[in-house]
Amino acid sequence: MANMVIDAPLGIVPRWARNLVRRVLKDYGSEIPLMEIRWRTNKRRFHTTGTSCTLVHSGVWVVTITQGTDLQDCRWALLHELAHVLVGLNDTHSRAFHRFAFAMYPQYDLSPGFSIWREANSRFAMPAAEDLGYYRIAARLRWLFDNDGYNGWDYKAQLWGLKHVY
Numbered sequence: 001m002a003n004m005v006i007d008a009p010l011g012i013v014p015r016w017a018r019n020l021v022r023r024v025l026k027d028y029g030s031e032i033p034l035m036e037i038r039w040r041t042n043k044r045r046f047h048t049t050g051t052s053c054t055l056v057h058s059g060v061w062v063v064t065i066t067q068g069t070d071l072q073d074c075r076w077a078l079l080h081e082l083a084h085v086l087v088g089l090n091d092t093h094s095r096a097f098h099r100f101a102f103a104m105y106p107q108y109d110l111s112p113g114f115s116i117w118r119e120a121n122s123r124f125a126m127p128a129a130e131d132l133g134y135y136r137i138a139a140r141l142r143w144l145f146d147n148d149g150y151n152g153w154d155y156k157a158q159l160w161g162l163k164h165v166y
């Protein structure tokens, strides 16, 4: 039975994040195992980092989010970790994982341009994007890699160029 435990033990999960998790649980509910969300914030960072893993003894999933200042980036991180929970441990950052994630994000108002760019460091992200028909975004990212000296952590600068590409 799908379930979740939140607010444990680091900090309060923001309302928007709680609602987003509830939506995903509702949409994918029967497939989501027991899960705990741990939340903290870092106001000096633009981007959000996230991890997900299962506890050895109980098998409970633990998703840990360290929220940065950019809300879109934080939404992406939370959804990305939820995608890991849904896909399972055997498919971490595989082509199948990225296909699943890129198909999932737009249902929760995250643009393909942003999310594909955000995962572009991952080896199978672009082939997965092309599997789903996002040829223009993949071509634009490949151009950035080849010509601009892609800097995966220079978010604001490159975000501006890709935010509106669909």
Ligand SMILES: [Zn+2]
Residues within 6 Å of the ligand: 080, 084, 093
């Ligand atoms: Zn990941």
